[in-house]
Amino acid sequence: MEEQSLVVGIDVGTTKICTLVGRPETDGRVRVIGVGIEPSRGMSKGTVVDMRSAAQAIARSVDKAARTAGLEIASALVSLAASHVSGEISRGVVGVSGGVVDARDVQRAVESAQAIAVPQGREIVHIIQRAFRLDEQESVREPLGMHGYRLEAEVHIITASKASVANLRECVQAAGVDVAHFVLNPLAAGEAVLTDTEREMGVAVCDVGGGTTDLAVYIGGDVWHTAVIPVGGNHITRDLGYLFHLPLERAEAVKLRHGHADPAAVPADEVLTVRSFGDAETVHIQRREMAEVIEARVREILQMVHHELHRSGYSGLLPAGVVFTGGSSLLKGFQALAREELNLPVRLAKPERAFGMVDRIQNPAFATSVGLLHWASLFEQSAIPPEERRRSHEGEWAGKVKRFLRLLFP
Ligand SMILES: Nc1ncnc2c1ncn2[C@@H]1O[C@H](COP(=O)(O)OP(=O)(O)OP(=O)(O)O)[C@@H](O)[C@H]1O
Ligand SMILES: [Mg+2]
Structure with a gap:
């Protein structure tokens, strides 16, 4: 079994900040090897209201996790939850080039659905593929290889206030950590408990x-x-x-x-x-x-x-x-x-698919924190070429990776 790299998640909550370092296993579980739980400061209703205090609290949590894991933390997935986050549905249509849908057609359809005018002051956090429509057939889950002429993709686009996102990113960066991506809080929690x-x-x-x-x-x-x-x-x-x-x-x-x-x-x-x-x-x-x-x-x-x-x-x-x-x-x-x-x-529900240093985090309050590790693991997997992925990960885990590919970052 090849050694997998480490994954890091920082859940910046309103009451606590939890940084976790984990090692993904090939069966979809994750071994937690670093934990840093600290009271939150400078946050209100999921938004930064005091940069200095928030940055210091994040730094304390990161340091603790890094110390318990015995390594430096350079980048992490970070949770995002605030009422400035909103979602909308967008559709994009393309003509199917060769009469049978191929990967390029799917990509073009999704791209055209993403091409919405993002209102000023907002930025895209997630783009989530929903259903496709092929000619008259609605709710096509996987159009690849199907015959048709007109392919319509439907995506769920989640946007957030640019300024609020920038504030949070800056607070995390002040702790010496790069934000690889933001993950919407409930999507992280869902990954951990559903x-x-x-x-x-x-x-x-x-x-x-x-x-x-x-x-x-x-x-x-x-x-x-x-x-x-x-x-x-x-x-x-x-x-x-x-x-x-x-x-x-x-x-x-x-x-x-x-x-x-x-x-x-x-x-x-x-x-x-x-x-x-x-x-x-x-x-x-x-x-x-x-x-x-x-x-x-x-x-x-x-x-x-x-x-x-x-x-x-x-x-x-x-x-x-x-x-x-x-x-x-x-x-x-x-x-x-x-x-x-x-x-x-x-x-x-409490997070179940984590093991290792989980005494404190096997608790509903840490679903988002553990979910970030699962997201990070899936993210790593999705970067592996499909042929290799098939060889090393069969069954349920492969299905999860495939599902994850429908959840895209911008
Ligand atoms: N055993 C318990 N009984 C009742 N309330 C509890 C219990 N444990 C925690 N809480 C409450 O849960 C809240 C903290 O929950 P949690 O840790 O999930 O929040 P957070 O992630 O920091 O915040 P948010 O996600 O809203 O930004 C606090 O209001 C706390 O009082
Ligand atoms: Mg929370």
Whole structure:
């Protein structure tokens, strides 16, 4: 088995920054050999709001990962999630040159679909192939080798604010790391937690983090829709802080320890005594009242997810339901509320296909971080000429690489 190169991912979240160094295995799993988890600074709702603080926090995370792996980190895939990200569908048509579609025709069709006028101040982050249409036949998955005259490609183009992307790139570069590519947060999370069957049948992955809730819809194996909603667990913490007069760190600690999203599940008479502001102030918090506050905010987040799925037009095409990741999905009672609000099958997922130094990262909060490593591995694979790829990687892994090739970077 030939030695494969290393892959690096940096998940720049609103609450934590996680840098991982991994070694891809030929079976599609990845061995984690370096981990750097640090509290995030200078980020709000997925966007840089303080360059210096963000850059320093990223540097701390990178250094730690580099030290544990015992090597230098030169470049990495970096997660991107903010409400300035948006997606649109574009189509391109070409004439099939020889009556039978060849690779050049496919490439030309996809290229012409990409040739959209990108609005000023925005840049393309991902170009995702969806379906093809060949003459009158719609939803052609793989047109190669088919007879026809007019080939239409449909692509999903994801764009982001140029300035916000440049700010994040600069912060990462200040840590001495080159951004090889940005990967949209939910697409990284999806790679870490979704099964092929779910993706094929129709599923949404929903990463409920600290500052944002990120969504990606997969149908027929491809990404059909993505969205970033600017609310997350930090809003719950803030609600508790304001309502019960608690410093945010204490509100966060109380939430983690005693929080519940279902008031009926906590005893009506349980009262917590917590230090408040001021020298000797304490507050008494009814745990049930706290659960009511949490429930209201979680319902609101879930209703926004529901609305977004409905708006996408695909909510009826998700037999595999919604797979939740992100730290806030760990809130007790979350799953039951999600099932109720979305009326779909729901499961909580943590990254499974990673091994090695995974004690801390086998947790829903690290789905995006691990997903970046999977993306990086697939990215490496896709650079290998197809003949060699076929020889060394049979079966499921080869299928994954092929699927990945439909997910292009600009
Ligand atoms: N056990 C838990 N119970 C409740 N909430 C939790 C738990 N663990 C983490 N959280 C919450 O999850 C949030 C952090 O999640 P995560 O680490 O996925 O966010 P992030 O990636 O830093 O942020 P984002 O993706 O939004 O930019 C915080 O609001 C935290 O309070
Ligand atoms: Mg996150």
